[in-house]
Amino acid sequence: MHEKERRRMTRGKFFLIALICSFSWYIVPGYLFPTLTAISWVCWVYPKSITMQQIGSGLNGLGVGALTLDWSVVASFLGSPLVSPFFATANVFVGYVVFVYGMLPISYWVLNLYNASTFPLFSNDLFTGSGQLYNISAIVNDKFEIDMDAYNQQGKIHLSLFFAISYGLGFATIAATLSHVSLFYGREMWQRYKESFKGKPDVHTRLMRKYKDIPNWWFYLLLVASMAVSLVLCTVFKEEIQLPWWGLLLACVMAFIFTLPISVITATTNTTPGLNIITEYCLGLMMPGKPIANVCFKVYGYMSMNQAVSFLTDFKLGHYMKIPPRSMFLVQFVGTIVASSVNTVVAWWLLTTVPHICEKDQLPESSPWTCPGDHVFFDASVIWGLVGPRRIFGPLGYYNALNWFFLVGLGGPVIVWLFARALPRHAGWISLINMPVILGATAMMPPASALNYTAWCFVGTVFNFFVFRYRKGWWKRYNYVLSAAMDGGVAIMGVLIYFALTSEGNQLDWWGSRGEYCDLATCPTAKGLLVDGCPVL
Incomplete structure (x- = not known):
C-alpha cells in the first residue's frame, strides 16, 4: 500500500x-x-x-x-x-479427466455398473431401487434414530454412480496421503525434527526472535477450555448431541494423527485432503443409526484438523511477513470468536427470512439459496449416521466393493516412488506426480x-x-x-x-x-x- x-x-x-x-x-x-x-x-x-x-x-x-x-x-x-x-x-486436471471423462462414462454407459442407468448420471440425491427419491423422513423416529421397520419396507438406499465412486475415491485419497507423505517426506521430516533442537536458525527465525514468543500455556489453556465445553455438550446434552465422551476423544485423536501428513500435502500443493469420509466411516461402524452423533464426530475430527492446518498456514505467512507471534495468536483467536458468532446469527436469520431455503424444488431456477453443500452434508449424515456404512458399503449394502479403493490409494504412491528410485535422472518430474491430489481431485464433486x-x-x-x-x-x-x-x-x-x-x-x-x-x-x-x-x- x-x-x-x-x-x-x-x-x-x-x-x-x-x-x-x-x-x-x-x-x-x-x-x-x-x-x-x-x-x-x-x-x-x-x-x-x-x-x-x-x-x-x-x-x-x-x-x-x-x-x-x-x-x-x-x-x-x-x-x-x-x-x-x-x-x-496439472495433477487436479489429470485426476478430473481420468474420473469424469474416463471411469464415469465407461461405468455408466458401457458397464451399467450398479444399475447406473436407473439413476441420474450426476446427482447427490438418495434413491430407492426403482429410481425414485428416497423418503428420508419416513425412516427417522422422534429421537432422530433409524426406524428399521420403515427402512426395510422402503428398501436399501441407492446412490448415483457418480456419488458412489466419489466416496470410493475419498477412501483412496486418505490412504494415499499417508503412504505418499511417508515415502516422499518421511526422511526429511525426521531430519527437520532433529535439526529443530540443534540446527542453526535461518534468517527468518533470527529476525523473528526480536519478538516475544507465545507462551505454551496460552495453547494449553485454550485446549483445556475447548475440551471442557465440548465434554459438557456431550454429557449434559447427551440426548441432543448423541455423541458419548469417548467419541469426542477419539475424534481429537484422529485429528491429531492426520494433521501433520495433511499439512504436508497442503504446504506443497495448496490442496487439503479432508477427513470427513474417514471420520464418518469410523463412527458409523461403531454407532450406526445415530446421525447427529455422526455429524458431531465429523465436525470435531475433520474441522479440528482443517482449522489446525489453517492456523499453521496463517502462522507461516506471519513468520515470513515478520508479524509478532502474539499479535497473530490474538488476531486469530478474536477472529474465530467473531466469525463463529456472525456465522451463527446469519444462518439463523437466513433460515427464518428466506422462504423455502435449501428446498430446491420450491425455489426459482436462478435462486442462490439451493444450499448444494448443505445438501451433501445432510445426505452424508443419512448414509454414514442414520443408515450406517454396513448397510451401504458393508456386507448389507450394494457398494462393498468400493472398499478396495483403500488398497488402491495405499499402493498408488508406492508405484510412483519406485519409479522415481528406478529412474533417478527423471526423479524430478516423477516426484511431481502427487497421488493424493490426483485421487482427491474430484473431492468437491458433489456439490461442485x-x-x-x-x-x-x-x-x-x-x-x-x-x-x-x-x-x-x-x-x-x-x-x-x-x-x-x-x-x-x-x-x-x-x-x-x-x-x-x-x-x-x-x-x-x-x-x-x-x-x-x-x-x-x-x-x-x-x-x-x-x-x-x-x-x-
Missing part, C-alpha cells in the same frame, strides 16, 4: 482497478443475465436428448463444451486458480459441478503457465493482487445484489435468467422408467 509509483502501475492502483472491474461485471451473471453462469450450448443443440444433455450440462453432467463468464463459478469450490502452483493444477472444474483448470493453466512463462515479472507483481481483487469484487457485489434487489423479491424473469436449459440432464436413461419431468424411453 506504500509502494512508490515509478514507471509501472503500483499494486494498490492495480488492485483498485481490478476490484472495480470485477465488482461491475458481476451484476451481469449475478443478476441481469444468470445464464452466463453456465453456457451449456450442447443442451441448446439437443433439447430432447437425455444423453446429450448429460454430456453437455455444466451443472448436472460432464460439462463437455460448457463455458462460464462468472468468476464465482471458477473460484467458488476450489478457491482461486491463480494461487495454485502449476504442477498441482463439472463446470467448476473445467473453468478452474483452464484459468489456472493460462495464468500458471503462459503468463508465468512469458511475463514472469508481471506474475510476481500482480498475480496474487488480481486474485484478491476478483474475489473481493464478486463478494461485495453479491452482498449488494441481495440486500438491494433479491431480498425484496425483485427477480428478473426472461430467457437469460432461467438456468442453463439442461432439464433432461438429471433424468435416468433406463428404459421404461417413470420419473417426474422425464420422458419415458
